[in-house]
Amino acid sequence: MNKTSSISEYISASAETVEAALVSSLPAAWHIPLPLRESMNYSLMAGGKRLRPIFVLAAAEALGGSTEAALPVACAIEMVHTYSLIHDDLPAMDNDDYRRGKLTNHKVYGEAMAILAGDALLTHAFYSITQAHKVHGVPAERVLAITEELSAYAGARGMVGGQAADMLGEQGLTKLEELEYIHTHKTSDLIVFSLRAGGHLAGATDMQFAALSEFGHAIGLAFQIQDDILDIIGDEQKLGKPVKSDEKQMKVTYPYFIGMEASEQKIKELTEQGKNALIQAKLHNPERLLQLADYLMRRDH
Amino acid sequence: MNKTSSISEYISASAETVEAALVSSLPAAWHIPLPLRESMNYSLMAGGKRLRPIFVLAAAEALGGSTEAALPVACAIEMVHTYSLIHDDLPAMDNDDYRRGKLTNHKVYGEAMAILAGDALLTHAFYSITQAHKVHGVPAERVLAITEELSAYAGARGMVGGQAADMLGEQGLTKLEELEYIHTHKTSDLIVFSLRAGGHLAGATDMQFAALSEFGHAIGLAFQIQDDILDIIGDEQKLGKPVKSDEKQMKVTYPYFIGMEASEQKIKELTEQGKNALIQAKLHNPERLLQLADYLMRRDH
Numbered sequence: 001m002n003k004t005s006s007i008s009e010y011i012s013a014s015a016e017t018v019e020a021a022l023v024s025s026l027p028a029a030w031h032i033p034l035p036l037r038e039s040m041n042y043s044l045m046a047g048g049k050r051l052r053p054i055f056v057l058a059a060a061e062a063l064g065g066s067t068e069a070a071l072p073v074a075c076a077i078e079m080v081h082t083y084s085l086i087h088d089d090l091p092a093m094d095n096d097d098y099r100r101g102k103l104t105n106h107k108v109y110g111e112a113m114a115i116l117a118g119d120a121l122l123t124h125a126f127y128s129i130t131q132a133h134k135v136h137g138v139p140a141e142r143v144l145a146i147t148e149e150l151s152a153y154a155g156a157r158g159m160v161g162g163q164a165a166d167m168l169g170e171q172g173l174t175k176l177e178e179l180e181y182i183h184t185h186k187t188s189d190l191i192v193f194s195l196r197a198g199g200h201l202a203g204a205t206d207m208q209f210a211a212l213s214e215f216g217h218a219i220g221l222a223f224q225i226q227d228d229i230l231d232i233i234g235d236e237q238k239l240g241k242p243v244k245s246d247e248k249q250m251k252v253t254y255p256y257f258i259g260m261e262a263s264e265q266k267i268k269e270l271t272e273q274g275k276n277a278l279i280q281a282k283l284h285n286p287e288r289l290l291q292l293a294d295y296l297m298r299r300d301h
Numbered sequence: 302m303n304k305t306s307s308i309s310e311y312i313s314a315s316a317e318t319v320e321a322a323l324v325s326s327l328p329a330a331w332h333i334p335l336p337l338r339e340s341m342n343y344s345l346m347a348g349g350k351r352l353r354p355i356f357v358l359a360a361a362e363a364l365g366g367s368t369e370a371a372l373p374v375a376c377a378i379e380m381v382h383t384y385s386l387i388h389d390d391l392p393a394m395d396n397d398d399y400r401r402g403k404l405t406n407h408k409v410y411g412e413a414m415a416i417l418a419g420d421a422l423l424t425h426a427f428y429s430i431t432q433a434h435k436v437h438g439v440p441a442e443r444v445l446a447i448t449e450e451l452s453a454y455a456g457a458r459g460m461v462g463g464q465a466a467d468m469l470g471e472q473g474l475t476k477l478e479e480l481e482y483i484h485t486h487k488t489s490d491l492i493v494f495s496l497r498a499g500g501h502l503a504g505a506t507d508m509q510f511a512a513l514s515e516f517g518h519a520i521g522l523a524f525q526i527q528d529d530i531l532d533i534i535g536d537e538q539k540l541g542k543p544v545k546s547d548e549k550q551m552k553v554t555y556p557y558f559i560g561m562e563a564s565e566q567k568i569k570e571l572t573e574q575g576k577n578a579l580i581q582a583k584l585h586n587p588e589r590l591l592q593l594a595d596y597l598m599r600r601d602h
Contacts, residue, residue: 032457036465040457087420092412111393112468115416119388119423120457126427127452130445140441144431147448151428156333156341156421164337167413 007291014057015050021071022078025128039109039117040124043082047100051223051296052077052194058292059198059212064284066201069136073146073197076128080154081190083121086114088163125150132201142200149200153193162186169252176257180221183254187227188220195289211281218274219293222267228253229263230301271297308592315358316351322372323379326429340410340418341425344383348401352524352597353378353495359593360499360513365585367502370437374447374498377429381455382491384422387415389464426451433502443501450501454494463487470553477558481522484555488528489521496590512582519575520594523568529554530564531602572598 005013022044026037053074060070089096089104090111097107106114126147133143152158162185165178173179195212196204204212232255255263271293278286306314323345327338354375361371390397390405391412397405407415427448434444453459463486466479474480496513497505505513533556556564572594579587 026457030458032462033465033469035469036457036462083420087416090416092416113465115388115391115393116461116465116468119384119419120461122420122423123452123456123461126448127456130449130452133445134449140445144434144441144445144448147427147445148431148435151424151431155424155428156327156337157331160417160421160424161333161337164334164414164417167417168334168336 007288007295010288010291011049011054011295014054017057017067017071018050018053018074018078019045021075025075025079026124035109035113036116036120039105039113040121042108043086043105043117044079044121046082046102048081050078052081052190055191055194055216055289055292056198056201058288059195060201061198062283062286062289063199063202063204063208065198065203066136069132069138070198070201072128072131072135073201074194076125076150077190077194077197079121079125079128080150080159083118083125084154084159084163086118086121090114093163093167122154138201142203146197146200149193149196153189158185158189158193162189173252176254179252179254179257183221183224184217187224188217191220191223192216208281208283211277211283214277215274215289215293218270218277219296222270222274222293223296225254225263225267225270226297226299228255229260229267232260267297308589308596311589311592312350312355312596315355318358318368318372319351319354319375319379320346322376326376326380327425336410336414337417337421340406340414341422343409344387344406344418345380345422347383347403349382351379353382353491356492356495356517356590356593357499357502359589360496361502362499363584363587363590364500364503364505364509366499366504367437370433370439371499371502373429373432373436374502375495377426377451378491378495378498380422380426380429381451381460384419384426385455385460385464387419387422391415394464394468423455439502443504447498447501450494450497454490459486459490459494463490474553477555480553480555480558484522484525485518488525489518492521492524493517509582509584512578512584515578516575516590516594519571519578520597523571523575523594524597526555526564526568526571527598527600529556530561530568533561568598 025044026032026040056070056074056077057067061067085099086105088094089099090106096104098104104114105117109117129143129147129150132138132146133140154160156164162182166182166186169178169182173182192213193216195216196209199209199212232253254266258266275290275293278289283289326345327333327341357371357375357378358368362368386400387406389395390400391407398408399405405415406418410418430444430448430451433439433447434441455461457465463483467483467487470479470483474483493514494517496517497510500510500513532554555567559567576591576594579590584590
């Protein structure tokens, strides 16, 4: 990718690279019951921004590492994100029939197959990571460190813990801190992982890891607050009236606690804070990461 | 463990060692939402034979390896086995209210938390494996090979594939080959993994890996046929009449296809075949593995 291309061009090109790798991530020669294979591929190839894998590639690049060797890890994080969406959509969880305009996995393949497709994608993510060593020769020590961090950021202390807190909080959150806990673990943790994984692939220093973590945490929280805002705007457009006027439609979101204007301000502050952390760490080539932060702050979907 | 102790003493002592390690596998200092932590521990500590972790320890021992360094991997395979039971018991899958005389996970913690506890245990298994390197100094290359094999044997090509085939076959299996596919992947695959993981920890040769795989496959299938037989006997005792007289109670099992007597004969043949493969590989100290094979063949529960 040309260094002078726009950030949207960079995102499209990176997403295409990731999608091509995802298509071939489940070899046709493997003997997998067909409905399971189809169910896995249905959600894996259902679109989306491919934000997390792009962060893996951009972080590796920022540190002067190879994006090709980073691809198996980029695919892994998208598999983990996809499995979490499949399980979150289940009737016992958020009970959603549609995602990104398409039927959710269990509406197409049934609940049993959706549970199993999620389980298989999570398991396959760890396989994919090992290929960074086996196929691309990344040192085993580094790949093992990535494996350990994925299990931490995606597990009970991380993403799954965030989803559990979200389920438990459905009776009503009373504090902003509770919502921040959920946002941090459901959203920021996988973004922090993605950035740090790029760091491991390229051999980051402790100081660089700290900057990547701070950037990821800030950008992840900003991303989720922006999601909260876009949800409300979307609902308003659907309802044809301000959501504020109908408290029953009001989800417990960041704006619920501090209002729309302060939420927008918070997004700007977090983005600046994240970018500053990165700038101070003097990475080899941080431009794309900085551009991604600005791009996410300005997105409208 | 004294070499002259009986196999039941060996099993009890090994199970105790594994359970002590499992108890401390989720550090109290980790911030995990309490119901999620409780749900994970409820199923992890709900008993069971601890067969798979014992196979990890016994295989490492058979090749002259350290059983202490094998413990994180032994815990990992029990976490994977436990997650698979939690998800299999869900209403959308086998819909079981009891397991080993205790309420199933979702009956105690609800479906959402049971799904998440399963997800978290699967994720945590991969963390546990990394500790063989980090805490016990097993070379990163070997630990990465174990990670890759766990994702293969437990994933879409392995255990999850077997469970998917089982779900899809509920309309009625028509061939013994279909049942063998399910048994192989639902049961043998994790046993083969456990034995090979012991091999990786101790630095097995290709010939030794082949013998461990053949032993595991044969013993795993024998174990599952024995389970089929014990299920039928158990049902007969509960019903107070031979299950054969009530076709509706007759599950599609090995005896369903070839009868009780031929099934018992098959168990003996598989056990002999597995033991012979192991004996010919001339391991350092195969006694416990050979004794385990005989023990499993003779078990009545």
